[in-house]
Amino acid sequence: MNSVHDMGGMHGMGPIQYERNEPVFHEPWEARIFALNRAVRAWRTWTTDASRHAVELIPASEYLRMSYYEQRLHSLVELMVKTGLVTRAEVENGRPAPGSPKAVPALIGSAVPGMLAKGRPKNREVRVAARFKVGQRVRARNIHPTGHTRLPRYARGKLGTIHLDHGVYVFPDTNADSLGEKPQHLYSVGFAARELWGEQASSRDAVYLDMWDDYLECA
Amino acid sequence: MEFLVNMKAAKHDHGHQAVPSNLTLRVKALESLLVEKGLVDPAALDALIDTYEHKVGPRNGARVVARAWVDHAYKERLLTDATAAIEELGYTGEQGEHMMVVANGPKVHNLIVCTLCSCYPWAVLGLPPVWYKSAPYRSRAVIEPRGVLREFGLELPEDVEIRVWDSTAEIRYLVLPERPPGSEKLSEEELAALVTRDAMVGVAKVKLPHTAANL
Numbered sequence: 001m002n003s004v005h006d007m008g009g010m011h012g013m014g015p016i017q018y019e020r021n022e023p024v025f026h027e028p029w030e031a032r033i034f035a036l037n038r039a040v041r042a043w044r045t046w047t048t049d050a051s052r053h054a055v056e057l058i059p060a061s062e063y064l065r066m067s068y069y070e071q072r073l074h075s076l077v078e079l080m081v082k083t084g085l086v087t088r089a090e091v092e093n094g095r096p097a098p099g100s101p102k103a104v105p106a107l108i109g110s111a112v113p114g115m116l117a118k119g120r121p122k123n124r125e126v127r128v129a130a131r132f133k134v135g136q137r138v139r140a141r142n143i144h145p146t147g148h149t150r151l152p153r154y155a156r157g158k159l160g161t162i163h164l165d166h167g168v169y170v171f172p173d174t175n176a177d178s179l180g181e182k183p184q185h186l187y188s189v190g191f192a193a194r195e196l197w198g199e200q201a202s203s204r205d206a207v208y209l210d211m212w213d214d215y216l217e218c219a
Numbered sequence: 220m221e222f223l224v225n226m227k228a229a230k231h232d233h234g235h236q237a238v239p240s241n242l243t244l245r246v247k248a249l250e251s252l253l254v255e256k257g258l259v260d261p262a263a264l265d266a267l268i269d270t271y272e273h274k275v276g277p278r279n280g281a282r283v284v285a286r287a288w289v290d291h292a293y294k295e296r297l298l299t300d301a302t303a304a305i306e307e308l309g310y311t312g313e314q315g316e317h318m319m320v321v322a323n324g325p326k327v328h329n330l331i332v333c334t335l336c337s338c339y340p341w342a343v344l345g346l347p348p349v350w351y352k353s354a355p356y357r358s359r360a361v362i363e364p365r366g367v368l369r370e371f372g373l374e375l376p377e378d379v380e381i382r383v384w385d386s387t388a389e390i391r392y393l394v395l396p397e398r399p400p401g402s403e404k405l406s407e408e409e410l411a412a413l414v415t416r417d418a419m420v421g422v423a424k425v426k427l428p429h430t431a432a433n434l
Contacts, residue, residue, distance in 0.1 A: 007334055007358040010354075013357075014354075014355050015370060016359075024272045024346055026349075027243070032246050032247075034268070036259060039260070064354065068349070073242070086256065091248075094249075103257035105263065108262065109260055109262025110262075111263070113266070117312040117313075150388060154361065154362075196362075201362075202377070204378070205364065206383070208382060208384050210390050
């Protein structure tokens with residue numbers, strides 16, 4: 001979706017605000033919402049792609065106003081309500097609905113190190129033919145999906161070169177929307193800075209994006 | 220100079236201090252609901268926070284960089300299969316499942332960004348700083364990397380090629396900075412102590428302490 005989260009190349013966002021000796025969390029609630037997101041994720045009622053999409057669905061003006069962790073609070077609630085882990089009334093009241101069953105946590109404290117060490121690999125050991133070869137010239141498709149996509153606007157329609165074939169990975173556009181993993185080749189694609197930004201860019205510079213087969217066409 | 224002003228401004232405006240009490244209450248209410256429903260274990264929350272506050276952070280990445288500086292064979296492995304080479308040092312898993320390391324050199328400088336959200340190599344750098352997640356960095360790193368680097372105090376000559384890596388998929392990037400001149404006699408451990416988070420994102424170079432003091 002063409003919302004404000006897709007901000008590569010936008011103007012008007014101001015200078016970078018650097019903080020020396022920045023703490024990992026600025027407020028205790030930030031740490032708690034970070035941890036709540038990871039712990040609830042263990043229920044596997046949604047995918048990583050769906051959680052990114054839930055953040056993108058925050059109305060643009062709100063998205064820009066909110067901090068990172070406020071966005072994550074918002075998206076966590078929306079996903080839990082959507083997938084039935086909680087009801088909106090329960091969130092508003094701060095307590096379980098009368099008579100609702102009590103679950104056993106999907107992630108207990110002692111399981112945290114193992115869960116983090118394992119991670120969640122997104123590559124898939126399936127045989128899928130690669131449509132492009134390293135060194136090949138390609139064009140990023142000029143598409144404007146209204147759902148989740150990881151093809152930024154600034155690269156659409158632009159010419160690039162396949163730099164690497166990463167192998168077969170889950171396709172986010174379908175996986176975010178319960179349409180399946182549709183595993184396919186993922187490539188590192190290099191774009192000359194001038195192809196993306198015109199003469200103002202340095203002729204030496206380049207931007208590399210990771211792009212799935214479905215984002216690309218022959219140049 | 221402009222940079223110093225910005226840093227001062229940052230102290231007063233993270234964009235998330237305007238309504239802390241409201242957010243504190245909302246998160247507290249949500250946590251107690253989820254605990255009462257048996258959906259989360261408070262001990263798991265504490266363990267997650269403790270991990271990223273005290274155990275997983277840029278020191279991990281610094282050890283990877285220092286090893287690559289002193290061990291040529293390791294550097295080769297790191298640049299061909301970063302995930303496996305990083306795992307050799309025990310760093311693996313969450314947001315480090317698929318790693319790629321890009322090496323800086325005299326004529327090449329790499330910069331990491333995620334324009335679409337805030338993807339970052341947690342396994343080697345921990346959680347990202349606010350500036351990395353912010354709209355200014357995400358919007359500008361791809362269109363004017365030289366201007367962004369200048370704001371970080373890094374002016375690169377015109378003949379240096381800048382490669383910006385936009386983390387649009389599940390591959391997580393780490394910059395292998397150049398080993399600073401004059402560091403030949405330092406041990407691997409001493410070298411690791413010089414390597415900063417910023418250098419591994421690509422917004423700074425690694426410097427010897429006396430060089431930094433002269434600035």
